[in-house]
Amino acid sequence: xxxxLPIAEVSVNAFLLLGLGGMVGVLSGMFGVGGxxxxxxxxxxxxxxxxxxxxxxxxxxxxxxxxGVLAHVRRKSVDFRMGTVLLIGGLVGAALGVVLFNYLxxxxxxxxxxxxxxxxxxxxxxxxxxxxxxxxxxxSRKAAVKPVRRKHGLVHALPFKMRFRVSGLYISVIxxxxxxxxxxxxxxxxGVGGxxxxxxxxxYLLGMPTKVVVGTSLFQIIFVTAFTTMLHATTNFTVDVVLxxxxxVGGVIGAxxxxxxxxxxxxxxxxxxxxxxxxxxCGKLAFDLLVMPSELFSLGAAGGH
Amino acid sequence: MRWLWLILLWALxxxxxxxxxxxxxxxxxxxxxxxTGSEILIFGAVKRDAPVISPDPLExxxxxxxxxxxxxxxxKARVAGIWINTAEVEVDxxxxxxxxxxxxxxxxxxxxxxxxxxxxxxDQAIRLVGFGxxxxxxxxxxxxxxxxxxxxxxxxxxxxxxxxTEEALFRASVGLPANLVEGEYTVRxxxxxxxxxxSTFETGIEVHKVGxxxxxxxxAHNQPFIYGLMSLAIAIAAGWLASAAFxxxxx
Numbered sequence: 106x107x108x109x110l111p112i113a114e115v116s117v118n119a120f121l122l123l124g125l126g127g128m129v130g131v132l133s134g135m136f137g138v139g140g141x142x143x144x145x146x147x148x149x150x151x152x153x154x155x156x157x158x159x160x161x162x163x164x165x166x167x168x169x170x171x172x173g174v175l176a177h178v179r180r181k182s183v184d185f186r187m188g189t190v191l192l193i194g195g196l197v198g199a200a201l202g203v204v205l206f207n208y209l210x211x212x213x214x215x216x217x218x219x220x221x222x223x224x225x226x227x228x229x230x231x232x233x234x235x236x237x238x239x240x241x242x243x244x245s246r247k248a249a250v251k252p253v254r255r256k257h258g259l260v261h262a263l264p265f266k267m268r269f270r271v272s273g274l275y276i277s278v279i280x281x282x283x284x285x286x287x288x289x290x291x292x293x294x295x296g297v298g299g300x301x302x303x304x305x306x307x308x309y310l311l312g313m314p315t316k317v318v319v320g321t322s323l324f325q326i327i328f329v330t331a332f333t334t335m336l337h338a339t340t341n342f343t344v345d346v347v348l349x350x351x352x353x354v355g356g357v358i359g360a361x362x363x364x365x366x367x368x369x370x371x372x373x374x375x376x377x378x379x380x381x382x383x384x385x386x387c388g389k390l391a392f393d394l395l396v397m398p399s400e401l402f403s404l405g406a407a408g409g410h
Numbered sequence: 411m412r413w414l415w416l417i418l419l420w421a422l423x424x425x426x427x428x429x430x431x432x433x434x435x436x437x438x439x440x441x442x443x444x445x446t447g448s449e450i451l452i453f454g455a456v457k458r459d460a461p462v463i464s465p466d467p468l469e470x471x472x473x474x475x476x477x478x479x480x481x482x483x484x485x486k487a488r489v490a491g492i493w494i495n496t497a498e499v500e501v502d503x504x505x506x507x508x509x510x511x512x513x514x515x516x517x518x519x520x521x522x523x524x525x526x527x528x529x530x531x532x533d534q535a536i537r538l539v540g541f542g543x544x545x546x547x548x549x550x551x552x553x554x555x556x557x558x559x560x561x562x563x564x565x566x567x568x569x570x571x572x573x574x575t576e577e578a579l580f581r582a583s584v585g586l587p588a589n590l591v592e593g594e595y596t597v598r599x600x601x602x603x604x605x606x607x608x609s610t611f612e613t614g615i616e617v618h619k620v621g622x623x624x625x626x627x628x629x630a631h632n633q634p635f636i637y638g639l640m641s642l643a644i645a646i647a648a649g650w651l652a653s654a655a656f657x658x659x660x661x
Contacts, residue, residue, distance in 0.1 A: 107445075107588065109443055109444065109445040109446075109588065109623060111623040111626040112626070112627065114590075115588070115589045116446055116447070116588030164641050165645060167646065168642075168649035169649055171646045172653045213482065213498055214495060217494050217495065331642055334642060335635070335638040342631050342634055344630070346626060346640070346644055346645070349641060353645055354649075356649075357653045357656065358652060360653075361656050361657075361660075394492045395491060395493075396493075397493065398486060398493055400554075401486045401487075402484065402485050402551065402554035402558060403484050403495070404481055404483055405481070405484060
């Protein structure tokens with residue numbers, strides 16, 4: 106069944122969109138990631154204009170994170186205080202990101218920026234995760250897990266300390282603000298929630314306990330992506346609600362199935378699979394940038410609005 | 411008054427001898443949610459006041475043009491190992507859709523000067539101005555524009571797309587693609603003899619979004635703030651409903 110998307114102004118198969126949403130949903134349910142970093146490039150591949158893909162994906166992430174955060178609130182695994190600090194950084198970052206996005210769009214470099222961001226971040230995160238989970242598998246074979254000692258690094262030396270009771274931390278607000286800022290910029294430019302950056306940052310940089318990390322990051326992501334959606338909707342008019350709803354319905358159902366599959370697998374196996382997938386997407390995008398394209402020319406709307 | 415007309419007709423024997431009576435299968439195209447493109451049939455007859463004796467056979471060219479808009483054409487080059495956009499040309503006006511159909515090879519049917527005068531071929535319809543002196547070869551950019559639009563089905567050229575029966579009846583069908591831009595589409599019909607235009611006819615097709623498409627598009631552009639809030643609310647509600655429905659199903 107073909108469906109005409111009112112804002113993207115292209116006609117696509119509705120079942121293709123539902124299927125894409127479902128597939129990414131399964132993966133995101135399995136690995137506990139938002140899946141924005143997979144969905145946005147897939148939307149590019151099926152011919153949705155990049156600006157529409159990024160803005161619509163932000164809208165979809167709001168909705169898919171919303172049902173996720175409700176479950177975490179019920180389990181009391183959301184650190185609202187930490188979430189709010191991350192959020193303040195995130196909102197500033199998102200505003201900066203949209204300004205940068207629009208500036209580069211007028212220069213015709215937005216595709217390059219989006220793709221470079223993907224290659225760099227997916228490469229770094231995927232690579233680190235791959236090495237880390239390989240080590241974890243090797244260690245588990247050798248048995249005997251060493252107790253992890255809390256490190257007192259730079260995070261504890263900075264001023265403006267604040268107590269985060271749920272996380273059991275007493276640290277400066279500067280590192281979480283910066284983490285939020287970086288994630289906000291990425292959310293606006295890449296059309297992702299940024300969970301794949303924020304979760305490792307919260308664990309390794311801020312030293313937050315793993316059980317509150319996912320809920321807290323979802324809490325921050327909802328508001329940052331909602332803000333991004335509004336910015337894209339009011340400055341670029343590129344949010345396609347029909348596209349978002351189709352992806353979402355597939356995504357929510359896929360996520361439920363993915364959670365079931367994920368529950369049956371070992372954590373290290375899951376992480377190594379996720380790392381491989383991230384590296385695969387990264388490799389494909391890097392390949393496209395490095396190899397001479399078959400069409401050197403591209404078209405764009407002139408001059409902006 | 412009638413005698414004046416007679417004198418005029420007598421004074422202009424070569425012109426107005428053959429005129430076009432034409433119509434379209436539809437003069438309005440509605441873009442609905444399930445729009446997948448539309449086939450427009452252009453048909454008509456040649457009306458003559460007297461038999462025409464000419465050594466050259468009658469030929470026809472039909473063009474359909476979508477609304478024009480400026481387009482930026484960018485060219486990639488390798489910089490530090492990666493391919494990035496380095497040069498750009500602003501095309502002043504390029505139709506979003508352009509189809510040229512004729513009874514034979516275009517320049518067998520019409521002369522180059524007539525093409526220039528009436529702006530029939532794609533190259534005439536695309537206006538190229540405003541490129542900087544840094545661009546060595548602006549024509550390359552126009553060719554790229556045509557090539558890309560042809561690949562996506564927005565620009566069509568069919569040298570046998572018009573069928574002409576007994577020098578009297580003609581018909582052509584033009585497929586409008588699914589990725590149609592809204593606006594007024596112009597249909598032009600040219601009759602030629604000996605590569606000279608002997609008669610022209612022009613009409614329009616209105617292409618509009620209707621229903622939900624119209625509503626969402628207008629809201630997004632006229633009240634973006636409300637549209638943004640609505641998108642968020644709808645997406646959250648849809649996501650919540652889908653997960654609730656799925657949970658019920660599993661029980």
